[in-house]
Amino acid sequence: MGQTLAQKVYEQHVVRRTEGEPDLLYIDLHLVHEVTSPQAFDGLRAAGRTVRRPDLTMSTEDHNVPTTNLLAPIADPVSRAQVEALRTNTAEFGIRQAPMGTRDQGIVHVIGPQLGLTQPGMTIVCGDSHTSTHGAFGALAFGIGTSEVEHVLATQTLTQRPAKQMSVRVDGELPLGVSAKDVILAVIAEIGTGGGQGHVIEYRGSAIEALSMESRMTICNMSIEAGARAGLIAPDETTFAYLQGRDHAPSGEDWDAAVAAWRELRTDDDAVFDREVVIDAASLTPYVTWGTNPGQGLPIGAAVPDPASFADESDRAAAESALAYMGLTAGTPLREISVDTVFLGSCTNGRIEDLRVAAELLRGNHVAADTRMLVVPGSVFVKQQAEEEGLDAVFTAAGAEWRGAGCSMCLGMNPDQLAPGERSASTSNRNFQGRQGKGGRTHLVSPAVAAATAITGRLTAPADLQTAGA
Amino acid sequence: MDAFTTHTGTAAPLRRSNVDTDQIIPAEYLKRITRTGFEDGLFVAWRTNEPDFVLNKPEYADASILVAGPDFGTGSSREHANWALLDGGYKVVISARFADIFRNNSTKSGLLTVVLPAADVEALQDACETDPTLAVTVDLVAREVRWADRVSGFEIDDYTRWRLLEGLDDIGLTERHLGDIDAFEAARPAWKPRTLA
Numbered sequence: 322m323g324q325t326l327a328q329k330v331y332e333q334h335v336v337r338r339t340e341g342e343p344d345l346l347y348i349d350l351h352l353v354h355e356v357t358s359p360q361a362f363d364g365l366r367a368a369g370r371t372v373r374r375p376d377l378t379m380s381t382e383d384h385n386v387p388t389t390n391l392l393a394p395i396a397d398p399v400s401r402a403q404v405e406a407l408r409t410n411t412a413e414f415g416i417r418q419a420p421m422g423t424r425d426q427g428i429v430h431v432i433g434p435q436l437g438l439t440q441p442g443m444t445i446v447c448g449d450s451h452t453s454t455h456g457a458f459g460a461l462a463f464g465i466g467t468s469e470v471e472h473v474l475a476t477q478t479l480t481q482r483p484a485k486q487m488s489v490r491v492d493g494e495l496p497l498g499v500s501a502k503d504v505i506l507a508v509i510a511e512i513g514t515g516g517g518q519g520h521v522i523e524y525r526g527s528a529i530e531a532l533s534m535e536s537r538m539t540i541c542n543m544s545i546e547a548g549a550r551a552g553l554i555a556p557d558e559t560t561f562a563y564l565q566g567r568d569h570a571p572s573g574e575d576w577d578a579a580v581a582a583w584r585e586l587r588t589d590d591d592a593v594f595d596r597e598v599v600i601d602a603a604s605l606t607p608y609v610t611w612g613t614n615p616g617q618g619l620p621i622g623a624a625v626p627d628p629a630s631f632a633d634e635s636d637r638a639a640a641e642s643a644l645a646y647m648g649l650t651a652g653t654p655l656r657e658i659s660v661d662t663v664f665l666g667s668c669t670n671g672r673i674e675d676l677r678v679a680a681e682l683l684r685g686n687h688v689a690a691d692t693r694m695l696v697v698p699g700s701v702f703v704k705q706q707a708e709e710e711g712l713d714a715v716f717t718a719a720g721a722e723w724r725g726a727g728c729s730m731c732l733g734m735n736p737d738q739l740a741p742g743e744r745s746a747s748t749s750n751r752n753f754q755g756r757q758g759k760g761g762r763t764h765l766v767s768p769a770v771a772a773a774t775a776i777t778g779r780l781t782a783p784a785d786l787q788t789a790g791a
Numbered sequence: 792m793d794a795f796t797t798h799t800g801t802a803a804p805l806r807r808s809n810v811d812t813d814q815i816i817p818a819e820y821l822k823r824i825t826r827t828g829f830e831d832g833l834f835v836a837w838r839t840n841e842p843d844f845v846l847n848k849p850e851y852a853d854a855s856i857l858v859a860g861p862d863f864g865t866g867s868s869r870e871h872a873n874w875a876l877l878d879g880g881y882k883v884v885i886s887a888r889f890a891d892i893f894r895n896n897s898t899k900s901g902l903l904t905v906v907l908p909a910a911d912v913e914a915l916q917d918a919c920e921t922d923p924t925l926a927v928t929v930d931l932v933a934r935e936v937r938w939a940d941r942v943s944g945f946e947i948d949d950y951t952r953w954r955l956l957e958g959l960d961d962i963g964l965t966e967r968h969l970g971d972i973d974a975f976e977a978a979r980p981a982w983k984p985r986t987l988a
């Protein structure tokens with residue numbers, strides 16, 4: 322029987338396999354940030370251990386960092402202490418660190434690919450569930466907890482068991498204005514937040530192959546919202562073209578050897594998946610979420626659902642509590658929902674392509690009177706690139722705020738938060754209760770829907786702007 | 792990590808599905824750099840905003856077993872969620888389905904997660920609602936949960952069970968195989984990326 326792509330990458334990294342024990346898996350790249358690492362470094366110190374491979378480890382500051390006043394010390398003393406702990410720890414253990422404001426700093430899942438550290442066929446981990454993002458390159462990448470961070474720091478390995486295999490095939494052509502974000506929101510709405518549990522998802526099909534690397538990252542990023550720890554896409558010419566010339570991509574003869582190995586990374590024709598889902602790209606429209614988990618999403622043309630319409634009792638209860646929390650009434654068309662804040666950013670949609678799409682729609686338009694729009698680039702490099710292209714000027718001319726790089730309002734650990742009862746259209750990945758600030762209400766959307774929504778102040782598809790003549 | 796063999800205590804019913812780790816402990820509590828003291832953040836939004844929230848009820852104040860709806864622990868990989876539950880006095884969480892990373896973190900932090908069939912989870916929720924003082928036993932040796940006259944078996948792989956029963960440190964176990972790791976590293980392709988020059 323053949324192997325899937327994920328199985329091939331997994332098997333290539335098995336250090337030790339013994340009956341009755343989990344496998345020991347080698348880790349090619351370990352990304353570290355300030356929130357999930359301090360206790361791991363303490364653990365190393367307490368046991369007198371060192372970091373086995375600082376040269377396969379990279380750290381940055383992203384979750385806590387403010388996006389304004391970048392040159393001043395962090396105002397919140399607790400956030401500052403955590404960032405300082407990372408700086409001290411990485412210095413002590415010899416790990417490369419990208420401090421706030423420097424070119425390589427940014428959201429951990431944006432900088433790995435941007436530096437060319439994320440490559441096909443690798444195993445990549447980070448104390449962060451959206452590590453699945455790196456799967457866009459054909460890497461097996463997944464989030465781990467702090468105990469495992471310590472384990473990887475100490476041994477460069479993890480104990481693992483093979484996951485089940487799921488195929489999500491998206492064939493056909495995406496309609497205009499429908500993006501990778503809409504694809505993944507549709508997938509999650511279809512299979513549910515537990516649908517991928519225990520599985521690695523491989524995204525395949527002509528619609529996936531046609532996507533840019535940025536869009537592929539958006540899709541793999543939200544595998545975790547579908548319950549899967551990892552999601553990946555077979556590497557191809559698009560992948561190689563993205564990588565060539567980046568800081569850490571191989572060059573010369575090494576490049577040729579690497580590409581030859583990468584071309585082998587495809588699911589065999591006779592490989593068997595434990596579960597297969599098929600989606601017709603042409604049938605998709607922009608998706609938005611109405612509830613408090615990412616599976617509670619619908620096409621933007623739909624209305625807020627009636628909880629009574631759910632057959633399953635726990636779905637019904639979840640819908641009821643979601644509507645109460647979100648302050649929504651069943652039957653309201655999604656397009657009539659007004660938002661206070663639009664957030665463009667995060668590891669899902671904070672890359673250059675996302676900023677370009679939004680800027681294109683905002684060019685010559687203005688953010689609605691009672692709406693604020695925050696644009697937070699995923700990394701300092703993305704920020705610089707956008708400024709070279711003049712996108713910052715488009716955003717500020719439209720009345721949006723152009724900020725420094727970081728996670729920002731994706732999780733509201735820094736001062737960028739929703740006030741209680743405030744409603745956002747957000748390009749991030751989680752609409753959990755209070756995620757963007759206590760009492761805040763989040764609708765997950767694509768960058769194009771975010772920009773269109775900023776212009777009208779209501780949930781809006783990009784196509785609506787043209788018909789309205791805006 | 793403390794060893795876990797068997798635990799008897801009272802249980803609290805949390806009849807909610809998709810309890811994500813942002814609900815278990817919100818991001819603002821993750822700024823700390825210690826490994827303990829997270830109980831103040833445990834379910835803090837629900838405890839503050841919902842006076843009737845089940846865990847606010849005095850009869851469940853001493854519960855050490857949480858009986859939750861399906862898809863418990865979705866979302867972020869924060870192990871702080873496991874620590875907060877442990878700091879809050881819980882030794883076991885029972886659900887029909889857990890998110891993968893949460894469950895995996897539990898095996899590292901010493902919080903036992905037990906998967907029971909949905910019908911048994913509900914039966915147990917009913918039972919501890921009717922009688923909050925009901926004694927519930929979670930027996931890792933026998934792989935079963937017992938209350939009143941009910942017995943519900945659960946699955947856990949032998950290796951994880953052994954590690955929990957012995958309270959063994961994963962890193963120490965892996966360090967027994969350093970020779971294998973050395974050999975693997977010697978065979979890695981030279982073009983694989985490095986973060987340092």
Ligand code: SF4
Pocket residue numbers: 383384428429430449451667668669727728731732749750
């Ligand atoms: S942008 Fe959001 S989801 Fe991504 S790493 Fe940061 S906090 Fe996590």
